[in-house]
Every structure is written in C-alpha cells, then in structure tokens.
Amino acid sequence: MSDNQAPKQPTRRGFLAGGGALALAGWLGGASGVARAAAGHAKAAPAKDQEAFYGPHQGGILTPQQQNSYFAAFDLADTAKRDDVIALLKTWTDAAGRLTRGQPARALSGQPDKAPLDSGEAVGLATARLTITFGFGPGLFSKNGVDRYGLAARRPEALVDLPKFNGDQLVPEKSGGDLSIQACADDPQVAFHAVRQLAALADGVANVRWVQTGFASGAPGGGTPRNLMGFKDGTNNPSPKDPALMNQFIWVGDEGGWMKGGSYLVARRIRIALEHWDKTELGFQQEVVGRYKDSGAPLGQKHEFEPLKLDAVDKDGNPVIPDTAHSRVASPQENDGARILRRAYSYNDGANFTAERWPPWRQGIEYDAGLFFLAYQRDPRTGFIHINKKLAAMDMMNQYITHVASAVFACPPGARPGGYIGEALFAGL
Template identity: 90%
Template sequence: MSNRKTPPQPSRRGFLLAGGALALAGWLGGAPGALAAAGAAKPAAAKLPKDVEPFYGPHQGGILTPQQQNSYFAAFDVADTAKREDLIALLKAWTDAAARLTHGQPARALSGQSDKAPLDSGEAVGLSPARLTLTFGFGPSLFSKNGVDRFGLAARRPEALVDLPKFNGDQLVPERSGGDLSVQACADDPQVAFHAVRQLAALADGIASVRWAQTGFASGAPGGGTPRNLMGFKDGTNNPSTKDPALMNQFIWVGDEGGWMKGGSYVVVRRIRIALEHWDKTELGFQQEVVGRYKDSGAPLGQRHEFEPMKLNAVDKDGNPVIPETAHSRVASAQENDGARILRRAYSYNDGANFTAERWPPWHQGIEYDAGLFFIAYQRDPRTGFIRINKKLASQDMMNQYTTHVASAIFACPPGARPGGYIGEALFAAL
C-alpha cells in the first residue's frame, strides 16, 4: 500500500468558481502570464458574447441597453454611522462586483476568501449572464438628510437633482419611496437579476441596507417590438430613438452643465398601481380613447402604424378631436409639453392581491390585484422632463381614473466607470 496521499478532488462549486476567477483575471488584467495566455488564445478586441452587456464605458448600462425581460430595483439607505470613506469603499466594491456579475462571474474574488466566508450565494452558478446590467444612482438624501451633510457632499448636489413635488392624486407610501442609493438590475433571467442585487446588498452589510425593492417584467413582441403593459397597450412608443446620438445628447445625457454628472442621466421611478378589475370591465372603444391609440397596433387613433406622428389637429365628421384632448398619449406628448421628452424604460409588476379601496367610481373596496406599472424614466433634467410632463398628466390625463401613484423616487445616475475606477468617482474627485 502506497504512502502517497491522493490529491484532494475539487468540488463542483470550487471548480466553477475557480474557472470563473481565471477567466476574470484575464479580463480585468491579472498576472502577466495569464494575460499572455489570453492574448495568445483570442484577439484583444474579441466581441462579447451575446448574453453579456459591457459594464465599463462612458455611460452606465441599463439606460440605452435594449430592454431586458426582467428587473429588480432596490433603494438603499446608508447607515448613519457610516463615514465618507465607507461610502467610497462601498462604491468601489459595488463597481468591482458589478463588472464581475455582468460577465457571469461571482461577485467577489477568490483571494482572501475561505469556506467560512462564502464567495457567493450560488443560486446563479451555471446560469447565463442573461444580458445583466447594473445601473447605480444617488438620491437627494445622500447629499443632505434632515439638514445634515453626512458625507460632505451637500455642495456637490446637482441643481437638477430636485425633490419631486407632490402631484395631484399621489398616494405615496413613504416606506416605499426615496433612498440614498439605488441599484437596478435588468436581465433576461429573473434569478440572475435578483442574484446580482442580493450580492450587492451583502457587500453593503454594515454600510447600507435595503430600504425598499420592486421586481418587474416586460415582454416585447416577437422580433423586439414595443413591450405591452398590463392594460394591454404598447408602452414606450413615443420614446426618442436610442439609436440617435443627437436625441440622446439633447434629452437623456447630462451635458457640461452637470459638472461631475456629465455623461450621466437622472432617473425617476414611480410605482403605479392599476385598477385592473375596473379596466377589464371597460369597453375597448373607451380604452382606446383613454390611451389615444389602437390596442392592437399601437397606432395613434385615426392612423395605421405605431410610429406615425400623432395628428393632434385631426377632427372627426362632427368636429371633435380624433385623439381626445384628455387622452394619455396626447397629454404626455412632446407637442403638448413644450417639446419635453423622456426615455421610458418601464416594467410591469404583479405583487399578488391586497385589500384596496378605489379612489374613483365605483369606489369598490375588497381584495384586488396589487399590480401595475413600475414606471422608470431617464432624462437630462427632471425639471424640464418628468416634472413638466407629469404635472399635466396628473391634472388632465383621463387614465388617472384607473391608476394611483403609490411610490416615488429620483436618483442621479452618474456616468459609467472606467476600468480601475468606480461609479461616482468624479463626485468625490475634488473632496
């Protein structure tokens, strides 16, 4: 019998994670030998796999990225005991983890880890990256909270990062609104999206904690058509084309006026409950008048194709507007809002059923769907974007009889990170 000890066999978990770490080392810039081997194996400018979205770049992913099927949005509160250096350390850790996660790698590197400090919760092992994107934002309360400048950032708060006003009809739940930081994970697999936020929350332990979260789903038509919301209508038809750089610079990306926010964007999120039971009893003709579009094609009333410009001056044989003056698409249009445009990237949500008292006739009370739209909109300046549009919608939109805004937040999403840097780095550069 030999005295030679049999080498320990790697576990499946260890094999998968070790393989991921080796791949990551070549991608992030590991040991010279690893880089040389990687260079010999494939071209330096090799294209990313179809299921991988780039993380580093001038802008954050998840804004212009073709919309994925699932979303997990979380707002975080930073602990009152945290210091500025803790916040910076967290953003660095999140940036590193996000770069790994979007490439299908574990959130934390193997070095320094042990069996007593799990590398990853593991539920996404073996899954595709599913085009995961992670988009980070800074809320107004990060700059000053209850009059306290916790991190020395008050003077750096962008003018455009305003507190959202209270709109007519709002029934906001404070516990599901606001937040110091935001993370939105979007992916074609809901487990991948949740897994990513779960890992970031674990990294934030002791520095920041989840304040509220919201899941969402979106299903586009075959071939990448406009997604439909739970009302059955296409949602986002009027978006400015993300393939037009001039429109993106005009309406979505912050310019020189933003200082450290140049290249970033502002996001407004609103949880909008829809009275689906009421809507489902509404005749198709009236539904289309409420929206101002045909339900099947998405075309403006009186027209044939989804992306035709709305003819707001068109009238019927009796002289009435073909698109009613209170139709949602009309009231929200650029023509009715001094040219204001935003980029909607909304997701539907379904959180089961709850007891609800309707705020519109027939004032039904009882168990109803807790479902609706998780509205997400990016823009260059909320004051001339969402706020201008929603003020008019809140007072004139015929759709208000079916919808109630129950949660709300605004965040400044800084420009993308560069390799070796971190999200929001320019915010702290002069501090």
C-alpha cells in the same frame, strides 16, 4: 472604453463545465486548489450574453430592454463615513464589472471555514445581458438638514425633490433612498442574484430600504412591450439610436459638472385598477390611451410609429385623439417639446385589500399590480415634472391608476476600468 479590455476570468457556465460539482463546492465555500485550477481553464461566456459595464455611460439606460428588472433602493447607515461610502462604491463597481461578465461578485479565496462568497443561485446560468445601473438619491448629499459626507454643495441643481402631484398616494416606506441599484437581465434569477450580492457587500454601510421586481415581454423580433392594460408602452420614446436626441434629452451636458454624461432617473410605482379596467369597453379604453390596442397606432392612423395628428377631427368636429387622452397629454407637442426615455416594467405583487378612489369606488381584494415606471432624462424639472404636472391634472387614465411610490436618483456617467461609479463627485474632497 469597453470592459472587453478587462482580463479574461472564469464565467458561471464555463466554470461548471470545467470542474463539475467539486468546482462548485470550492467556489461557493471559498475553495480548494482543485476548484481554482478548474476555474483557470474555463471558457469565456459568449459575447451575445454580455453587455459592457465600463464606458462613458452606464449600461441599462440605452441598452435594449431586457425582460426582467430587480430594483433596490438603499439607506446609508447613520454610522457610515465618507470613506466608507467611497469604499462601498469602489467595491460595487468592481463587483458589477465582474457580474456583468458572468463571474462571481468577489474573487475566489481559500477560506472553507467562512460563509460562501457567492449565494450560488446563478451558477450555470447565462449572463443574460445583465446590466447594473447605480443611482445617487438626495440623501447622499444631505439628510434631515445634515451634510453627512461634505457633499451638500455638490448636489446637482437638477436633483430636486419631486413635488406632490394631484392624486398621489405615496407610501413612504416604498419611496426615496440614498442609493439605488437596478439590475436588468433576460433571466429574473440573474437580476436578483446581482442585487443580492451587491447588497451583501454593502453590509454595515448601506441597508436595503425597498425593492421592486418587474417584467417586460416584447413582441417577437423586439417589438414594443405591452403593459398590463394590454397597450404598447414606450412607443413615443426618443430613439436611443439617435445620438443627437440622447444628448438633447437624456444625457447631462456641461451644465452638470461631475454629472456630465450621466442621467436622472425618476421611479414611480403605479398601481393599476385592473378589475375596473377589464370591465371597460374597448372603444373607451382606446380613447383613454389615444391609440388602438392591437396595433399601437394613434387613433385615426394605421401604424404604431406614425406621429400623433393632434389636430385631426372627426366628421362632427371632435378631436380624433381626445383632449384628455394619455398619449396627447404626455406628448412633446403638449409639453413644450419635453421628452423623457421610458424604460418601464410591469409588476405583480399579489393581491391586497384596496379602496378605489374613483367610481364605482369598489372596495375589496384586488390585484396589487401595475407599472413600475422608470424614466431617464437630462433634467427632471424640464422632463418628468413638467410632463407629469399636466398628466396629473388632465389625463383620463387617472381614473384607473394611482401613484403609490416615488423616487429620484442621479445616475452618474459610466466608470472606467480602475475607477469607480461617482468618482468625479468625490474628486478633490
């Protein structure tokens, strides 16, 4: 079902065109009749700018990757009750449906003596293919041994706490969360605006725990994005255009109960020692990754999407793709066929004092930059956890990267118009 069935309402760009500064003042402040009248004659945003919010699956999972991401994890307030959580999810669902259509998160109302209903930084901007994806963390089901909302028995078996992997240096304040929101858009201000409005609507029920911005720039024509190491990132993804693969590896099946049609998200903030990497010879960089830097092709081959030939050897009998190369260690062939859908974004959070954990053990001010790794899968136990145990033990790339934050979320199936995200979880309670 498409949210094209939703009633036509004013959009950000059409609203400005219809009423100018006077309409803007009314919109942000709660509004005059003149502003509402102008809004009523606004034109709909072009369909090319919009991604459907309502449907069997949440947007932002199989959606062609946008250029910017704003991710926020939330903690539910100690005073929040189950009815408060349900009310919040209903409010968030309605607001997300509006935002992805280029509308303000809340309907206009005539309250000029109140704070603005919308922060206003996205006024006049395109919808920019905005998607909003919601997730439920383990803390929604129980926290510190307490079943806060009567949901503990409904925690999916697949929503496991991630184990500590070799080399992890996780920062607790940047990990975990009871709820998550990821807004992706081709305009960073549109993505931030969406999360900002949703966070405001959660006031008194949920508080922001941590946030992470990200960017991804693909090649002209929609090529695979490159990460900050300069290599293409996500080449070996299962194709989102293949329904059979998505049903096998990404969407939860009948085993998931209320999660059927949803997916599990693993989020990992991975800092890259860029200064160290930039001093590494090209040949060794390519051996670390197992691919050529320019084309993305597997070593020994010419084209990016050629399958890995893990049995190929050179004239001396050595593997063309080294045994510890990242692409080999992460491949389905080396992991009992396990596959996940990477939807990662690079991040750059300035610079910090850092002590490297690998030779040359450099200490000093370094870029706080790397990869905000996001991966969707049918079951983290047979997906990310299975793969990352091997990566943590064998991946040659570990001498350049450190996992510094981590979270796991159950992303429910999509909402229907008139319903709300996670409705099936609360059904019958």
